Amino acid sequence: MTRIIESLSQIGTQYDALFCDLxxxxxxxxxxxxxxxxxLQDYRRGGGRVVLMTNxxxxxxxxxxxxxRMGVPRDAWDMVISSGDAAQDAMFEGAVGRKVWHIGTEKDDGFFNDxxxxxxxxxxxxxxSLEEAEGIVCxxxxxxxxxxxxxYRARLMLARQRGLKMLCANPDVVVDMGETRIYCAGALAEFYEDLGGVSFYFGKPHPPIYERARRLLSLTDSSRVLAIGxxxxxDIRGAQQEGIDALFVTGGLAAAAFGDDVENPDPELLREWLAHHQQQPQYAIGRLR
Incomplete structure (x- = not known):
């Protein structure tokens, strides 16, 4: 049974590290x-370590x-681990070839240049170009x-016909930018699979990003880690697959499913929603606080 909590401080002392979504x-x-x-600042003052884990x-x-630039103070976290870090390793290993068609914006140029x-x-x-590519990086x-x-249907159909594999650098399907919901690379990778193509994923909920976090923190005991997302x-499926306790923030992507008060999810609506998604995080909270 998922326990609804009021603040991180209620459970924080049970954990040595947090894997917190952005x-x-x-x-x-x-x-x-x-x-x-x-x-997060309070948790770190108590001796815990915070990994900001993002797709x-x-x-x-x-x-x-x-x-x-946003004004998030650096004393709120210890390290940042991104899906881009894990996916970059795979790309330079040659997972989808050395000539790639890139689907993405200029803000992601660092994925290739850095x-x-x-x-x-x-x-x-x-x-x-797509016509010259050995693989796809999205x-x-x-x-x-x-x-x-x-x-992207026509272009991805062509890619599938040519047998190109896609490296997905962000498994998220959608995120909310302010009040606007936008599609992410995960939506394109899933669509490509629906068309019969092959996609590789490197962020949450897939193992590489968790393996990187544990390695950098020198962690050997996942029972003392809490994932927040x-x-x-x-976030939640990945934590459960890795044997990590999870705190589900209901006031994010699925906020509308849990009643009118974003800070206080309705317990019965939450129970039904989690059962539908076949997930059972240890804890839930309206907003991280």
Whole structure:
């Protein structure tokens, strides 16, 4: 049975580290949630470590720069691990070839241009047209505000016919940027699979991003880790698959399902919704605080 809590402080001392999602938990894509910031600062003052774990398709330094611009203080976290970090490793390993068609925006150029030191001597990965490509790297739609997966049907059908595999650098399907819901790379990767194509994923809920976090923190005991997130099929499913306790933030992507008070989810609506999604996080909270 999922326990609804009022604040992170009620359970924080049970855990040595947090794997905390960003969009919908710490910020809304435009500004931070101050109560969430304060909760993480308080947790760290008590000796806990905070990993901001995001499905952003960019290397972590770009995520950190975005947090700085938003005004998220650095004393609210210890490290940032992105889907982009894990997916970059796979790309430079050659998971989808060395000539790739990139679906995404200019803000994701760092995924290709900022080469980690350990891959400095690897063969180059070059962005080319769909017709020349050996594989696909998807960091999101070309126009994330106005486009939907269906807009890519013809091009992805061609890619499938050519047997191209897609590396998905962000398994999120949608996120909310302020009041606007936008599609992410995960929506395109799932659509490609629906068309018969093959997609590889590297962020939540898939193992590589968790393996990276445990390695960087030198963690050996997942029972002392708490995952926090608003994505039932990414944050919560990933935590459960990894044997990690989870705190579901109901006031994020699925807020409308739990009643009119975003801070206080209706217990019966929450129970029914979680049963429908076949997930049972240990805890739930309206907003991280």
């Amino acid at each position: 969009w919908g938990c710490l910020h809304n894509g435009k500004r931070p949630y101050q109560a969430a910031v304060a909760a 952003a398709p960019r290397p972590n330094q770009y995520v950190i720069a975005q947090l700085d 080469i980690p030191a350990e891959w400095a001597d690897a063969p180059a990965v070059v962005r080319v 960091t999101g739609p070309f126009d994330e505000v106005n486009e939907a997966p269906e807009d 608003d994505g039932i099929n990414t």
